[in-house]
Amino acid sequence: MQPEFDQVVRSEPPDAIVSDLLLSWIAPVANELNIPRYAFPGTGCFPLSVELSILMNRAQIGSVDEFIVPGEKSKEFFDRARKVNLSTVDLVVNSFSDLEPAYAEYYQRVMGKRAWMVGPVSLCNQEPSDMVERGRGVIPPEAGQIFQFLDNKPTGSVLYVCFGSLCQFPLAQLKEIGFGLGTSNVPFIWDVK
Known part of the structure; x- marks a missing residue:
């Protein structure tokens, strides 16, 4: 979908892009055209905070490879997505503040990005x-x-x-x-x- 996405964004640049956290190929054209990009991970703040804590505390917990499921073939894909998403403006999160306030606060404080709570989107x-x-x-x-x-x-x-x-x-x-x-x-x- 990257070529089609690039073509649409170049022909009619949007004010902002909200994209799945895993679609790292969106970043280059968004950055090139100076379009703010918001990541949508599809999960709530708790799993985001757990992942962040594991990544930040690698030295204390040993090799992060302990957490890779045997047979997992997508480590490079997820590493690339994680790196690219450091450049997002903020996150759009499928949760709401009253459900997980401590984790929303933790994630926002540690990442320095706002978590826009818009969920649960499944009840649209x-x-x-x-x-x-x-x-x-x-x-x-x-x-x-x-x-x-x-x-x-x-x-x-x-x-x-x-x-x-x-x-x-x-x-x-x-x-x-x-x-x-x-x-x-x-x-x-x-x-x-």
Whole structure:
């Protein structure tokens, strides 16, 4: 998406950019065009503070490699994203002040960046009619069976499982996750890459 993003931003420069924390390729064009960039990590301040504390206290806890999951292939990717995001103006955080005030204060104090608390963003559609229509215009027509499945279940009874686009599980682990979901007796939709 980088070439398309660069083209759009160059043709009509925005006043600011809010981007996923992991999209480090956005930084060069934003910096070049002097567009303020805000990172959106998608998590709350607690996990951000834990990660920050681990990184700041490497000498006391030993090698940070102790925290890398065996088989992890994305260490360089995350290191690059972390380095690039030091240049963001502030963070937009999927949380709210009353949920984790101590961690929001800690993160802001240590990082020297404001954490704009805008969450929980998952509750953006409050009206039932909005929630029912969410995504219908984006999902291809062949996915109609998903809506049929959901329409036959009570509201709030279906578990949505998605590990994001970066996770790559070994086949054996995928099978175990599937087995666990299947034996849970809870209706679910599992979004597998």
